[in-house]
Amino acid sequence: MRAEAENAAGTLRLEAVALVLGGEALLGPLSITIAPSEIVTVMGASGSGKSSLLAFLTGTLDPVFAASGRVFLDGLDITDLPPEKRGVGILFQDDLLFPHLSVGENLAFALPPRVKGRRERRQAVDGALAEAGLAGFADRDPATLSGGQRARAAVMRTLLAEPRALLLDEPFSKLDAALRERFREFVFDHARARRLPTLLVTHDAADARATGGPVIDLEDGNCRPATRFSGHGTDELRAGRGK
Amino acid sequence: MAGPLRAIAGRRPRLRRGPWMGFVPWLTLFLFLVPVLLGLVGTWLPAFGYLPALGGTGLSPEPWQRLFADPSLPGALLLTVTTGFLSALLALVLAMSVLAAWHGTRLLRAVRRFLAPLLAVPHAALALGLAFLLADSGWLVRLAFAAGELMGLAVPRRPPMLGLANDPNGIALTFGLALKETPFLLLMSLAALGQIRVERTLAVARSAGYGPVTAWVKTVLPQLYPQIRLPVYAVLAYSLSVVDMALILGPSTPPTLAVLVLRWFNDPDLSLRFMAAAGATLQLCIVLAALALWYGAERLVVRCCRPWLSAGGRGGPGRATRGVSGLAIGLAGAMFAAAILAMAVWSVTRRWRFPDALPAQWSAATWAETLPVLAWPAWTTLWAGLAAAGLALVLTIGCLEYEDRAGVRPSTRALWLLYVPLLVPQIAFLFGAQVLLVLLRLDGTAPALIWSHLMFVLPYVFLALSDPWRALDSRYARTARCLGLSPGAVLLRVKLPMLLRPLLIAAAIGFAVSVAQYLPTIFAGAGRLTTLTVEAVGLAGGGDRRVIGMYAFAQSVLPLAAFALALAVPTMLYRRRKGMSP
Numbered sequence: 001m002r003a004e005a006e007n008a009a010g011t012l013r014l015e016a017v018a019l020v021l022g023g024e025a026l027l028g029p030l031s032i033t034i035a036p037s038e039i040v041t042v043m044g045a046s047g048s049g050k051s052s053l054l055a056f057l058t059g060t061l062d063p064v065f066a067a068s069g070r071v072f073l074d075g076l077d078i079t080d081l082p083p084e085k086r087g088v089g090i091l092f093q094d095d096l097l098f099p100h101l102s103v104g105e106n107l108a109f110a111l112p113p114r115v116k117g118r119r120e121r122r123q124a125v126d127g128a129l130a131e132a133g134l135a136g137f138a139d140r141d142p143a144t145l146s147g148g149q150r151a152r153a154a155v156m157r158t159l160l161a162e163p164r165a166l167l168l169d170e171p172f173s174k175l176d177a178a179l180r181e182r183f184r185e186f187v188f189d190h191a192r193a194r195r196l197p198t199l200l201v202t203h204d205a206a207d208a209r210a211t212g213g214p215v216i217d218l219e220d221g222n223c224r225p226a227t228r229f230s231g232h233g234t235d236e237l238r239a240g241r242g243k
Numbered sequence: 244m245a246g247p248l249r250a251i252a253g254r255r256p257r258l259r260r261g262p263w264m265g266f267v268p269w270l271t272l273f274l275f276l277v278p279v280l281l282g283l284v285g286t287w288l289p290a291f292g293y294l295p296a297l298g299g300t301g302l303s304p305e306p307w308q309r310l311f312a313d314p315s316l317p318g319a320l321l322l323t324v325t326t327g328f329l330s331a332l333l334a335l336v337l338a339m340s341v342l343a344a345w346h347g348t349r350l351l352r353a354v355r356r357f358l359a360p361l362l363a364v365p366h367a368a369l370a371l372g373l374a375f376l377l378a379d380s381g382w383l384v385r386l387a388f389a390a391g392e393l394m395g396l397a398v399p400r401r402p403p404m405l406g407l408a409n410d411p412n413g414i415a416l417t418f419g420l421a422l423k424e425t426p427f428l429l430l431m432s433l434a435a436l437g438q439i440r441v442e443r444t445l446a447v448a449r450s451a452g453y454g455p456v457t458a459w460v461k462t463v464l465p466q467l468y469p470q471i472r473l474p475v476y477a478v479l480a481y482s483l484s485v486v487d488m489a490l491i492l493g494p495s496t497p498p499t500l501a502v503l504v505l506r507w508f509n510d511p512d513l514s515l516r517f518m519a520a521a522g523a524t525l526q527l528c529i530v531l532a533a534l535a536l537w538y539g540a541e542r543l544v545v546r547c548c549r550p551w552l553s554a555g556g557r558g559g560p561g562r563a564t565r566g567v568s569g570l571a572i573g574l575a576g577a578m579f580a581a582a583i584l585a586m587a588v589w590s591v592t593r594r595w596r597f598p599d600a601l602p603a604q605w606s607a608a609t610w611a612e613t614l615p616v617l618a619w620p621a622w623t624t625l626w627a628g629l630a631a632a633g634l635a636l637v638l639t640i641g642c643l644e645y646e647d648r649a650g651v652r653p654s655t656r657a658l659w660l661l662y663v664p665l666l667v668p669q670i671a672f673l674f675g676a677q678v679l680l681v682l683l684r685l686d687g688t689a690p691a692l693i694w695s696h697l698m699f700v701l702p703y704v705f706l707a708l709s710d711p712w713r714a715l716d717s718r719y720a721r722t723a724r725c726l727g728l729s730p731g732a733v734l735l736r737v738k739l740p741m742l743l744r745p746l747l748i749a750a751a752i753g754f755a756v757s758v759a760q761y762l763p764t765i766f767a768g769a770g771r772l773t774t775l776t777v778e779a780v781g782l783a784g785g786g787d788r789r790v791i792g793m794y795a796f797a798q799s800v801l802p803l804a805a806f807a808l809a810l811a812v813p814t815m816l817y818r819r820r821k822g823m824s825p
Binding site: 060105 | 347440442443444445446447448449450451452453454455458461462465466549550552553554555556557560
């Protein structure tokens with residue numbers, strides 16, 4: 001019953017993932033199951049290896065690390081796939097909009113090649129921009145946008161690539177308090193609307209609380225179930241530190 | 244002049260200026276730009292018939308008429324343009340494809356480690372080594388014959404007529420140039436990549452489904468290229484106007500334009516100097532036109548590729564690019580190593596009959612006999628290199644320290660000024676500079692030789708030192724000031740010791756650049772001062788392979804030793820300081 005639930009469609013599952021740096025255990029072993037629309041938070045101080053965990057999940061881990069464990073997405077083992085075959089989208093704390101492309105081109109960059117024709121692609125991009133409150137920004141230079149606008153454009157770029165899971169590497173930490181809350185809701189709403197299993201790493205407890213999902217603290221190794229929303233399948237403890 | 248000068252001195256000083264240091268950027272600019280400018284004018288005047296010393300007192304178009312009537316000009320122009328463009332393009336494509344396909348791999352880390360020694364080998368030495376490899380009786384043919392013999396094939400006893408070196412189309416020259424310029428472009432690119440968030444940029448692109456090579460080309464290359472544009476232009480300008488490599492690897496009937504012009508400058512018939520000056524000016528025009536053309540091609544590529552960047556094509560796993568570029572860089576590395584080895588082997592050869600794969604008898608006789616003759620040019624090479632590198636280092640430190648104290652940063656326009664001696668063909672202004680030296684009665688003296696090298700050493704030393712200098716955390720200096728040190732003491736006791744490694748590397752690069760100089764040594768040395776490079780190139784035509792091998796090897800050993808010292812000294816001094824390891 002449990003195994004079935006864990007391999008269910010749209011689920012991201014980490015199985016005993018551990019990272020080793022220079023012969024010393026850095027992180028894990030960690031086993032986490034994230035259901036569609038669920039947001040799980042991994043909390044830890046800087047240097048705790050939480051960004052490296054995300055790099056392992058996207059397949060871009062620096063070879064100085066040794067990693068063990070498996071990653072399943074949609075019931076499929078993606079551990080050994082190259083980054084581009086995984087369908088795992090990532091957002092960093094910097095927006096990383098390509099400075100050589102316009103805002104619209106940045107979004108079109110992520111649009112799958114299946115959307116053909118200049119008009120269709122432009123329409124898809126304009127739709128995404130409108131959804132982010134950036135209608136009419138397609139031809140702008142990303143450098144002329146405000147921090148909040150850039151951050152929203154980066155979210156839309158990540159989502160346009162149609163990922164099947166979303167990783168968030170402290171994407172809120174560079175924004176000021178007022179902007180931060182609204183942007184957080186923006187990201188979470190979009191992730192839930194697409195039923196994406198989402199993994200957030202952060203060192204900010206407020207970020208973790210805002211997810212309404214389970215929180216794994218790398219320091220004490222405890223897992224706290226969701227405290228706010230109860231509707232996101234947290235009645236059962238889905239996340240936990242492995243053996 | 245005031246505009247660009249103010250550009251390098253910086254525009255708006257935010258802090259108090261160092262009261263006495265303001266002259267350093269000006270002096271530096273003066274030292275390396277004025278000779279270029281005066282040299283250009285001093286070449287243009289005789290190009291239009293004015294050179295009183297040789298009886299030309301009025302202006303006339305006659306030198307140009309003679310130049311364009313010369314039967315070898317069309318062939319020389321064609322050869323110059325094809326070898327120049329092709330070698331620059333080849334070097335750029337090879338460097339970029341290796342970076343794209345092998346990003347983050349062990350191969351690239353190995354390449355990075357070997358870049359410094361590859362750059363240290365002078366052009367002439369590499370060309371001589373390649374000529375040894377490619378000649379009809381060269382090492383490649385010998386090895387092929389030896390392999391054939393092992394397989395039991397009947398092998399002729401005579402060298403075949405392949406004509407790989409000095410081929411009339413300049414293919415050997417093109418490959419030789421590309422081989423020498425690829426490491427330079429790789430080095431500049433790796434430095435520039437440090438300023439771009441490559442890993443995360445690639446992570447974004449690949450998690451959006453892009454293959455590794457396509458991701459690099461679509462997201463990293465457009466950010467990288469603007470930063471290496473000037474080095475690429477320098478490679479193009481150099482390839483179009485190189486003399487020493489063209490003399491050794493290029494054809495002779497006709498040779499490239501720069502070689503043809505040098506031949507006229509050196510002709511016993513003094514009246515040819517006018518035509519030579521016109522040819523040198525034509526060389527300048529060709530380089531400027533080529534740079535303009537390349538710039539136009541850049542615009543065109545950007546315009547054509549822009550839609551492709553966001554059209555969504557994800558590209559494959561890039562295995563073909565990986566295979567081809569890996570093979571190419573491996574072959575290039577092997578050729579480079581074999582060329583150096585060939586020189587070393589020849590210099591200790593006694594008897595090496597064709598088609599033996601290795602010498603039959605070895606001996607140190609060549610070294611023993613030639614060493615006394617070689618010692619003098621080697622000594623000149625050493626002091627000229629040390630003086631030029633030392634002066635360049637002092638001036639560069641002065642400029643960078645002034646930046647810190649005055650709180651200014653030079654603009655991009657200032658960077659262009661730095662590249663002037665690397666973009667303007669040497670042959671286009673060295674004749675004029677020589678005329679100037681003769682007027683000042685300085686030709687053939689040590690200051691003239693050092694100055695002529697300094698022009699080319701300074702830009703490289705500045706490029707090598709400015710990034711690490713500006714990257715040094717300014718809080719160290721501020722901390723030291725708050726502890727009561729004067730600015731001068733901060734420089735001597737904090738900054739220079741912390742920057743010892745990049746300082747020595749920059750000095751080693753400067754020394755290597757000086758050792759490699761051919762044309763400046765010929766023009767400023769006036770036959771009285773000669774270096775290993777000049778001797779080696781002079782011997783190239785005929786001569787004893789053993790002696791050539793020895794000169795070329797000695798010429799490579801000096802800069803290599805400088806690099807070894809630059810790496811070893813800080814490691815030794817700071818062996819108990821983990822924070823100072825590279």
